[in-house]
Amino acid sequence: MQINWSVRELDVFLSLSQTLSFRRTAAQVNLSQSAVSGVITRLEEALGVRLFDRTTRSVQLTGAGQVFADQALLMRTQTDEAVRAVRDVAELQVGNVRLAAMPSLAATVVPMACARYRLRFPGVQFQIFDSLSGPAFDLVRAGQVDFALTAANPAYTDLDYTPLAEDGFVLLIPPGHPLAAARGPLRWVDIANLTHISMPLPTSVRQYADAALLQHRVRFAPVYELEHLASITAMVASGLGVAALPELAAAVAPMPGVVRRRIVEPDISRPIGLVTRRFRSLSPAATALVAMLREEMARLAPATARPVASGEARKPIKSRVNP
CATH class of the missing domain: 1.10.10.10 (Winged helix-like DNA-binding domain superfamily/Winged helix DNA-binding domain)
Structure with missing residues (x-):
């Protein structure tokens, strides 16, 4: 029949x-x-x-x-x-969004965007994984998350990378430091010999700082190396040194009195992108969350974290990095 x-x-x-x-x-x-x-x-x-x-x-x-x-x-x-x-x-009355985000975003952009999202779309549930780039790629590939926010472009044929924003570098300066009273941006070459507090290799923060100073034929040699952004900011606030960080990373644990100055020459930026499975479209709920994440990036780091248009050229460091 x-x-x-x-x-x-x-x-x-x-x-x-x-x-x-x-x-x-x-x-x-x-x-x-x-x-x-x-x-x-x-x-x-x-x-x-x-x-x-x-x-x-x-x-x-x-x-x-x-x-x-x-x-x-x-x-x-x-x-x-x-x-x-x-x-x-x-119409985003129901749904579920799962995302992975590098620590600097999971501690700043993601919770603020998700709080706004929950108020606007209370019927949509979401799950957040705080993850470095490598594990985040695996989560996307396995279908355990809808997308990942990373500072690294995965060189895999089964994953797509869409640039979302460029996160420029700023220098965190302790209160009372002579540079704290300066106006305008600082040059990398002028801060090379300061006492630096940075993250260890192979983090993206360290790799971008190394690359910036190499353009001036200067080897970056931080005096202190710490893995946690809150610890770095606390040490700067205590007057132990300065720290060159992407602006969104610098926003993780702000400390009273710590001054931020943009770093230029070279005016490098750490790209932040969206990693998804190839040939898989995002759900309406996930697409709406990505839009809010873009807005929060621009709001938290208005000086340097700017949106990236589709197909726009950028200045990445050509190495696989972990945020």
């Missing part, structure tokens, strides 16, 4: 099963009586059984017609529920 009917045909059948009148059914479904008759004939031919006994004076459901009416009503209810469920997803 070949089954080939439309929702429209089921609606015609259900209308006739209730009105038992071709004339009234034609008026309800906005068809001619002959068109209604044609629909019923096609259904009967598809099912191989008569659904209505009809004479010039009456129309009555057969036993098979009554069974089909019960099942057709169930199918229409399920169809309506399916449409409502899809519409709820499309």
